[in-house]
Amino acid sequence: MKTIKSMLLGAAFAVLSQTGMAAESGFTLETVNPEADRLALQAFYQERFAGVPLEDYVNGIYAIDPPSRKQWDALEEFPPYEFDLEEGEELFNTPFANGKGYADCFENGGIGIRQNYPYWNAEQGSIKTLEQEINECREQNGEQPLKWKKGDVAKISAYMAWTSRGKPFDIKIPENDPRALQAYLDGKKFFYSKRGQLNLSCANCHLQGSRLYIRADLPGPMLGHPTHFPVVRSKWGEIGTLHRRYEGCHRDTRSVPLPPQSDEFRKLEYFQTYMSNGLIVNGPGARK
């Protein structure tokens, strides 16, 4: 009888310990703890890639793969985004037909503010991204919105990121508005959820799969992902936005991808950027 009791106690312990772990992971509005998530993510990478300084994660795969770093360092001697930056500055400073400009739409004239995006807009009850507000600024001033993925919106965003270089990301989740925390949780869930015929989550490639070959590619770590966008990607041969990359990743799982600036992608960006809080803005960037 004693033996049976011991076995039952052991079995109960095994079940309870797993339940306890799940409860700690913060997957409900009651238990989610963004700061704990951020620290756990940092700890994950510090263990996985011991010796890589946290601040270096702004460089993506180049922080954790020395051979790729060498190629990238060579590429950065003549950064491929320089012309886009110049064009972005010109576009930013070109007045709309009504005489106003982008500077009139943003805090501090739009200079040095990239580190605060995306943010929770309590009035509208949604996440706002920088590219979204660039287009809203245009529409408020009687201009046509730009396409989301590349071209002028990416160039203007690149210039605004450039003026913010070196500033640490400071994404806030207002404690007095549970909708903001829900948006964060939705973004977190998206990141860890498997999708598509290939049954892949963002985490499969950019957490567990960081620096593991997927065919000929080495996926970068998710920590620091949003810091260097928009980027000139060699595969694209031009500059593009973070949501362009989201769409591509989503498609790569053999899903029908969500559109750029969709509610889901904005929440994903909110989660991902919060995870990079404390890391500096280093966009625009150059990637493979």
Add this chain to the structure above:
Amino acid sequence: MKKATMMLVAALALPVGAAQAETFEQVFNQQRALHGKGHEFTWQGETYKTFHAEELEAMAEPTQANAVALIESADALRLQSAAVGYEWRDPARYIKQAQAALAEGRFQHAMDLAARAKYQARLSLAQQKQVDASWYRAVPE
């Protein structure tokens, strides 16, 4: 054996013991992966074949009415998966191809394509349910 040791053995043995019982779905998937469709296998004394439910549907008489019904049911499932944000890449393509085959009077081909689309749409919905229940397990603690 000491009490603490017994508890540890029980705790370690539990997940292993639970994993030993193979479900019909596990055996089916293993046999299907190994031998492809139409392979005969036994499970708990009964004989089965490795056809997906949708492939069995496509074995109905190849008529226009049956082809239309299968295409429509496949598209309904595809729309369900799209509504929850889990639509896979290929079902819409297969349905389009099935509609083209239907228009050409190639009913069996249309049914085969629709069955493929319906199967994938069903799996995408199952994926969404599974992910909803288990996504948090991937989060680092």
